[in-house]
Amino acid sequence: MAEKRYLMTPGPTPAPPEVLAAIAQPVIHHRGPDYRELYSNVLARLRDVFRTDQEVLLFGGSGSGAMESAVANLCSPGDPVLVVSAGYFGERWAALAKAYGADLDHLRYSWGEIPTADEVAGRLREREAAAVFFTHSETSTGVVLDPQPFAAAAREAGALSVVDAVSSLGAVPLETDAWGLDVVASGAQKALMTPPGLAMTTASPAAWERTAKATSPRFYWDWERTRKGQQTLDAPVTPPVSLVAGLDVALAMLLEEGLESAFDRHRRLGRACREGLKAMGLELSSPDDDSSAVVTAARVPDGIDSDELVLLLRDRHGVTLAPGQGDLKGKIFRVGHIGYYDVFDITTALAAIELGLAELGAEIERGVAVTRALDAFEHAPV
C-alpha cells in the first residue's frame, strides 16, 4: 500500500475532503453571477469569523501578503511604528516595516518569551508610533497572546493596533470589533482549512482614515481598490476562484460547528497534545496552559537532534511535524493542531513521536502518551 500521509504542521493544514472537492469543480468566470454569489457569501462568512461589521478584504496570496498590505496601506516612509516580536513571524513585521521605510522601533523579545502589554505601553510613552504591529499566535514558538491589552495600549497612545492573526483566526477567540483591533491580517490555510493562496485583512474606521493619507505605493494590495471591487462584487483582479470556492465550504463548516465550539476543540487539542508529550517525559517549549491551543512545541531529549526526528517521522512513517526555526533549530519540534483536527490526529502524532524517539534511542516513557491525551481531551483539569 502506498504510505498514508499525516500533515501535522502549523500551516498549511489539512483541508477537509469537502473543501478539496469544491476546489476541483470546473473553473468559473469571476465576472459572472456564479462567482458574484460565491464572493458575496464568502465575504459575509468572513465577517462572521472575524467578528466584525467592517468589510473583510480578500486577496489572492499568502498571509504575508495580507501583512504587507497593512504596512503598505497604513504607512508612509518615515512614519514611526512599533513592532513587537518574539519569534519568526514577529520578525516578519519588522522586515516589512523596514522594506517600506517606516521609522521602526523594534521591541524584540527572545523567541518563546511572552510579550507584555505593559512593556508596549511603556515603549509608547517613550516614543510615539502611528501603529503597533504584533502577533496574536506566534507559530514558531506556540505562544498565543491576548490581543486586548495590546490594542488598549496602542489606542491609549493614539496608535493603530495591527494584529497578525494568520494562525489564530478560527482557532482561538478573536473579536475584531469588540476588542477594538484596528487591523487583523490572516490567511485561509490555517484554521480556515483551505489550501494556501488566500489572505485577508480588516480595517477599522481609524485605519481607513490613515489609509487615505498613506503614500506607500501599492496596487495589488491596495485596500481602497479592493473595497470598491468587493462592494460591487466585481473583483479588482482575477481572484483564485477555485480556492474561494473551497474557502466558502470551509467557512460554512466552521460556522456550522460554531466558533465557540471550534475554540473549545482547539483548547482541548492543545491540552491533549501537551499532556501526551509530558507523559512521555518531554519538556514543553510552548506554554503549558490553555492559551497554547494552536501549536505545541517540545524539546527533544539531550543527545537527540529534532531535525533528525522530524526527517525520520516524515520519511519512514509519513508523519510531517514542523522543525524548530531560528534559535530553536534542532532543539524543538512542533505539532500543529489548527483547523481540521480531532483527538485522533493528536494520538497519531503522539504515537509517531513515541516511535521515532524510541528508534533514535531516546529514553522516554512508552505506552502512556496516547491514553493521557485521550483523557485530557475529554476532561478539563480540575
Place this chain on the structure above:
Amino acid sequence: MAEKRYLMTPGPTPAPPEVLAAIAQPVIHHRGPDYRELYSNVLARLRDVFRTDQEVLLFGGSGSGAMESAVANLCSPGDPVLVVSAGYFGERWAALAKAYGADLDHLRYSWGEIPTADEVAGRLREREAAAVFFTHSETSTGVVLDPQPFAAAAREAGALSVVDAVSSLGAVPLETDAWGLDVVASGAQKALMTPPGLAMTTASPAAWERTAKATSPRFYWDWERTRKGQQTLDAPVTPPVSLVAGLDVALAMLLEEGLESAFDRHRRLGRACREGLKAMGLELSSPDDDSSAVVTAARVPDGIDSDELVLLLRDRHGVTLAPGQGDLKGKIFRVGHIGYYDVFDITTALAAIELGLAELGAEIERGVAVTRALDAFEHAPV
C-alpha cells in the same frame, strides 16, 4: 438535467480534469521533500515554456501581481518609463507606473488599434526611458503584437523591454531569451490551463542589474527574495501548493503536446472562430489574420446590445462569453480560445452565438458557421 456550462472567456479558462484532480489532492507541506520536488519540476517546466535559461519567478497571485512586481522591482520614484497601451491591460501598466511614482510617458492608442514599434522608437528618441512596458496579447481587443521589434526599439534606446504575456504565453510564439525580452510577466490561468492564483515573471541579466538599484518598497513581490527561495527550493512565503500541483500537471500536458503544436492549434482555433463568425455575417473587431490566435472579438449587428447577448447565452444556454470592455462595451463580444480548447469548443460557441442572435431577432446567416469553422480549422487558407 443540471445545465451544462461552457466557459469561453479569455481567462480564467477551463482547466483539464487532470489538473482539477491534481489540485484536489491532500495538501502537502511547502518545506517538505514532496513540495521541493514539485517546485523544482514546475520551475524547470516554466523555463521550457518561457523559453529562457533565466530563473522564472513564481508567485501566488494574479497576473496583475506579476506586472506589479516588474514595476516595483525595476523602478524608483521619478524614473522615466514608457507605457504603450491599446486596451484594458495596457492601461494597467500605466496605472501601475503611476502607483509607483514613475515619470510616465504614455503612448496611448485607441482600443483595438495596433501599436507599431516605429512609433515606440520615435517616442524613445524624443524622451529617454528606463523601461518600456507593453502588451503582447491585449485580451480586451484580441490584438496580438510581435514583441520582437518593440524589444529591439527599447534595447536600441537603452531601455528594458517589459512584456505583459499573461494571455499569450503558451498560446502564441514567445521566445524570452532569443528575442531579448528583459521581463516577461504572465499568469497560470490562461494558456497554462490552471485555475487562477499563480503568476510569474522572468528577468534578464540587465533587469537584475536594475533591480538591485530600484528603491520602490516591496516584500511579497520582491524578485531577489523570490530567486533566493527558488534556488534553495525553500519558498519565500507559503505558496499555493495545490495550485502549483495543478500547474505542474498542466505544464506537463502542454510540453507533451509541444509548444509549436499548441501554437499551431491556437492559430487554427482563431481561424475557425473568425471564419465561422464571418460566415454568420458578423464583422470582426479583432484582427482578421493569424496573429489573432488568443481571443476573437466581433461586433453585434445594429440594434443588438452585445451585453444582452452575453447575458442571454449565459443565463439561458450556459455558455459564458466575455462582453466588450471600456469603449467597446455593448458593441462587441469576445470568444476566448486560450489553453484547453479544441475545435468543438469553437463550434459550440458559434452554435450558441447563432442561436442567441436569432433569439434576439438579429438578421444573420444561419446553418453555415459551424461547417465553415470545421473547414477552416482543418485547412489553412491558400
